[in-house]
Amino acid sequence: MYKFLGSEIYPQGWTYSGPATEVYYAFYTSKDFSKDLVYDHIIENSYIAAGEEGGAMLTNKVWLDETGINNYYSVKFNARGPGISAGISGISFAIPVWVGYVILASIIAFTVIYTVRTVRAISYSPSGGEMWSAIKWVGIGVATAAIIPLFTRILPKRTGEA
16 A cells, blocks of 8 residues: 655746656665655655756655565656756747647648639539539438448347257
8 A cells, every 4th residue: 555755846846837757667675774764865866867867857756655575665756858948838839839820720721712612613613513413422322331330239139049
């Protein structure tokens, strides 16, 4: 049975807003080691290791399972990665996101306008009426073919006699 040992919020964990990495890991120790000593070791060395990798620790949570022969520690931490800016994400990421939205909206608008013009040109052509009739019957055929598997699931199945 796990027991929550504690959590630590590092200095950047209070102010940072943006993408972060969430990591879980677990390890065993002998029952001879002090729980407080192991907890302090996890908190201190996680902060040092993240700094050496170019990132920064944000939060750290530790659980302990003492039911087995050894103590089983489970750790979850959030860290800012080495390639992620420490600035406020609202400013640094807002411009690329909106540029992406504008590009996507432009592509969708172009596609819709092109489709409407093409359908209008076909429907006003001399064979437009026959085309719509053919599309209607193809649609009815596809809908019928899609409904048949639904009926096989809904209708009761025959039971074989022994």
